[in-house]
Amino acid sequence: MFEKYPFEKLNELLENISHPNEVISLTIGEPQFETPEFIQKELCKNAKFLNKYAKTSGEEVLKKSQRDFVKRRFNVELDKDELIPTFGTREVLFNFPLFLRPSKTAFPNPFYQIYEGAAIAAGSKINYLELNEKNNFKPSLNQLDGDEDFIILNSPNNPTASVMSLDELCEWVEYALKKDVVVLNDECYSEIYTNNPPPSILEASIKIGNKNFKNVLAINSISKRSSAPGLRSGFIAGDKRILKDYLNFRTYTGCAIPLPLQYAAKLAWDDEKYPAIFREEYKKNFERAEKILGIEIPEATFYIWLKVGDDIDFTKEAYKRGVKVLPGRYMGRNGAGEGYVRIALVYDEEKTKKALNILKEIL
Known part of the structure; x- marks a missing residue:
């Protein structure tokens, strides 16, 4: 009745692939900054x-x-x-x-x-x-x-x-x-x-x-x-x-x-202070991606829709090197999304730069 959820498909794809002890997951659109105190x-x-x-x-x-x-x-x-x-x-x-x-x-x-x-x-x-x-x-x-x-x-x-x-x-x-x-x-x-x-x-x-x-x-x-x-x-x-x-x-x-x-x-x-702070952090991540990957900075969200060729092969190779991304085809039907991966830039500067440089090596 229902399709498997994209992350379930991803886990099955990566199940038997060797990877570093630390993997930076750029798959889920979950903000990693602390909720304001x-x-x-x-x-x-x-x-x-x-x-x-x-x-x-x-x-x-x-x-x-x-x-x-x-x-x-x-x-x-x-x-x-x-x-x-x-x-x-x-x-x-x-x-x-x-x-x-x-x-x-x-x-x-x-x-x-x-x-x-x-x-x-x-x-x-x-x-x-x-x-x-x-x-x-x-x-x-x-x-x-x-x-x-x-x-x-x-x-x-x-x-x-x-x-x-x-x-x-x-x-x-x-x-x-x-x-x-x-x-x-x-x-x-x-x-x-x-x-x-x-x-x-x-x-x-x-x-x-x-x-x-x-x-x-x-x-x-x-x-x-x-x-x-x-x-x-x-x-x-x-x-x-x-x-x-x-x-x-x-x-x-x-x-x-x-x-x-x-x-x-x-x-x-009611708060507008912290949303502005978080916006600025995500914008900086986009600027880092622009510099490292050569992408055009999007108008909104914290996602990069990155064209990679074969999204399945790219995802496997990224995981081998310690970065988890989501194949575009897992979010589409009838061929939509194929050739792209979704990258969620939700981390701090250090993790973001590390992950982006790994992806650059693969590209």
Whole structure:
């Protein structure tokens, strides 16, 4: 029913390959910088609330903090019923299609594998929108079959690091209205950028006059921006008609966020100091990669989508020398991603330089 997860495939590929005692893993998009201390302290301070059940709808203190973030970052003012806090975004990416029950789903290819798993679980047909050099690793409307009723976008993109412009996002919003299709943009990497802040599909919706976000949704998370993936704090925002029924659905899913996590997450969503610090560290890593590998610095994310020839052979050779990367084909279907590897630059300067120099030797 489900494909093996990319990391399971990777472990099988590398299982019998000899390697150094120390291996630098550049495979998982997990920030390696310490979660800011004030967030940790707030979590500990509120541990006493573990004796209480949390509401599925979330505490107002967290919801207000998330709405304030959207206003501050994207200049989009949300009503109270236009945002739902979620237990990270992985769970919402999986259970939202179960709620929506689309007959056909489209999403970029290669992709974050939860998109496919959710479509399969929901009994939805799939249109894989191939990302390649010719389309600058961005999906386009002409790739659609026309009978999709749910579209997932992912900008900034994992794994290719491409970013859609505001005008490009506007085209998708216009299509959502014209065809009465639900369009969701996964914006989890919106806060990891090198120069210009990437736009939100909520901004695009406002720009074309769709001020009530009809058929338009965005999700986001503090996992990357606050180096706090274990805090599991995200949100889904947009069309209140859809969110009203989805919130009712969520009462059955058991995804209520523990209160100590909500209070700590509230501070993380309010914070802009540490996200700026982390952004600068990731930017420096890109600059190191530019110098060592000769790559062009991406606009956002902390990924390099590196063209290597045979991605399987490259991955094996890198592992033999002490660096773990993810073959692009493991994130794609129908040949998408072949010839590339995804590299997550999530470490400090010393480890990053060491890993990049090893990869340079192989190239």
